Amino acid sequence: MNKLKTIGFSFVLMTVVLLQACTKDNDLSTQKTDLKVTIENPTDLEAVEIKSGTISFTEINSGNITTSNDFTNNELVISLPEGSYDISFEGEIEYQLDGQTQTSTVRGYQTGLVLSGPTAIATVELFLHSETAGxxxxxxxxxxxxxxxxxxxxxxxxxxxxxxxxxxxxxxxxxxxxxxxxxxxxxxxxxxxxxxxxxxxxxxxxxxxxxxxxxxxxxxxxxxxxxxxxxxxxxxxxxxxxxxxxxxxxxxxxxxxxxxxxxxxxxxxxxxxxxxxxxxxxxxxxxxxxxxxxxxxxxxxxxxxxxxxxxxxxxxxxxxxxxxxxxxxxxxxxxxxxxxxxxxxxxxxxxxxxxxxxxxxxxxxxxxxxxxxxxxxxxxxxxxxxxxxxxxxxxxxxx
Structure with a gap:
């Protein structure tokens, strides 16, 4: 009987330990990172200003997508679950060319950014984008x-x-x-x-x-x-x-x-x-x-x-x-x-x-x-x- 009690107690203890481990893993999976993103304007352009845009964060393993347009002075801070991310930006800029104000569609992309820990930084370089037929x-x-x-x-x-x-x-x-x-x-x-x-x-x-x-x-x-x-x-x-x-x-x-x-x-x-x-x-x-x-x-x-x-x-x-x-x-x-x-x-x-x-x-x-x-x-x-x-x-x- 004592042996049975011992086995039973061990089983319960093991179950508790496993449940605690699962709980710990779940806690880890929901840890978040405060990510600061700097958006770099296209090079060789003058007086560039972002007029509109959306930045998207795609978690590579889950496919979950988080979007934001809450950036100021080409910077954005966002809290994301830890993981591996692709970052993309699509928007419109205004700039000066030969003394004239021009507008253009721009994009930016960064792949494979790993977020782990309380804070991280990233830079997304913008480039001019046009859809040309050919x-x-x-x-x-x-x-x-x-x-x-x-x-x-x-x-x-x-x-x-x-x-x-x-x-x-x-x-x-x-x-x-x-x-x-x-x-x-x-x-x-x-x-x-x-x-x-x-x-x-x-x-x-x-x-x-x-x-x-x-x-x-x-x-x-x-x-x-x-x-x-x-x-x-x-x-x-x-x-x-x-x-x-x-x-x-x-x-x-x-x-x-x-x-x-x-x-x-x-x-x-x-x-x-x-x-x-x-x-x-x-x-x-x-x-x-x-x-x-x-x-x-x-x-x-x-x-x-x-x-x-x-x-x-x-x-x-x-x-x-x-x-x-x-x-x-x-x-x-x-x-x-x-x-x-x-x-x-x-x-x-x-x-x-x-x-x-x-x-x-x-x-x-x-x-x-x-x-x-x-x-x-x-x-x-x-x-x-x-x-x-x-x-x-x-x-x-x-x-």
Whole structure:
């Protein structure tokens, strides 16, 4: 009987301890941090004044969003639950330019701010934002397809580029560049050039002398990995023989269609990461290819996971040359944007987890904003891929 009493007492004691531990954990989860945010005006502008704006705090793990417009003299103090946050700002500024008062839409973004403890500080740099019509990346099918034998199949990936304007545009000389850095692995690289350039090690260019490839308003063109009928090799795939261009890939995986124009490998080739760890930009060189390669080399340094100093070589593609940008990632392992937020303030995905077999046969497709009276679709282009794209949907070229 005494033994039973002892066991009973121990059980009750353990239960109390566990309840106290749970209570303590709950208390910790509701601890708050007083965060002071300084909003920095765009550089190279005079007499800048914020006329309106909203700052949003998104807790990365829970998805909870807190907003405020209660800032004074470009500063705001807010109390937030401890956690990891993305901060974004959207508003309007007034400034002086050539003696004239101008207004402009501005944005700002900071990712991965960890709040822990009673106080913290953060800075959000603003940049001018305008929604301009032109070429946009309409779709990226980067996952490939699974075969009926349970194997992966990668040759059927593609980009679709769309003329989102109301005038004829020419595809000649457009470049597609892939990020060097992964959106799923944030590391402190130096020097940090993100606010001035996109870091890339893979660049391909559409051929042409200037007006060989006209694209009508509301029309698009497809860049295929291999512009063949993949259904002949994999019944789960698609027919890409109607693609306007194809990538010139490694000889071991290149299935060339001689009737489809190859892109020029400036620095490549490009194979497209099938889990979405990379990001892509559409751009035009403002110098010759030779001058770009000679003048835009970028050597960056970082610490490996074991703390060993490392350095790597890449190229800097100036942000001013970029026409459109799309950050890709994995839903549960995203860590950072690898473009300046002035190019893209969001990201989209197909895979929920890093080794998600369900990602195969899925694409990211830009949303339709509106349709003109003559039936031309205007695609959504706010420079925020989270808002602009449908994530993990059926590829548009797959029947």
């Amino acid at each position: 070429f946009v990346i309409k779709e990226i099918f980067f996952t490939g397809t699974g075969s009926f034998e349970g194997k992966t199949y990668h040759g059927d990936k593609y980009f679709i580029i769309y003329n989102n304007s109301d005038e004829v545009l020419y595809a000649d000389g457009l470049v597609i560049a892939e990020s060097t850095f992964n959106t799923t692995s944030k590391t402190q690289y130096t020097p940090d050039v993100m606010n001035e350039a996109f870091t890339t090690g893979t660049i391909v260019m559409i051929p042409g002398e200037g007006e060989e490839y006209p694209i009508q308003p509301g029309e698009s063109f497809t860049v295929a990995n291999n512009a063949i009928n993949h259904l002949e090799l994999n019944p789960n795939s698609l027919d890409l023989t109607s693609a306007e261009f194809e990538l010139e890939m490694l000889t071991t995986i290149n299935a060339d269609n001689p009737q489809v124009e190859d892109l020029i490998n400036i620095f490549g080739p490009m194979t497209m990461h099938d889990r979405g760890h990379k990001s892509y930009v559409l751009a035009r060189f403002e110098t010759s290819t030779e001058e770009f390669l000679a003048n835009n080399k970028y050597t960056y340094e970082y610490l490996s996971n074991s703390g060993i100093p490392m350095d790597r070589d890449a190229y800097k593609l100036p942000n001013d040359w970029v026409i459109d940008a799309v950050n890709l990632s994995v839903q549960t392992t995203f860590e950072w944007l690898v473009t300046s937020p002035s190019l893209d303030m969001g990201w989209t995905y197909c895979a929920v987890v890093n080794s998600d077999d369900d990602r195969y046969g899925k694409s990211v497709i830009r949303r339709v904003l509106t349709t003109t009276p003559d039936g031309r679709e205007i695609l959504k282009d706010t420079n925020n891929s989270t808002e602009d794209f449908e994530a993990g949907v059926k590829p548009s070229l797959m029947n």
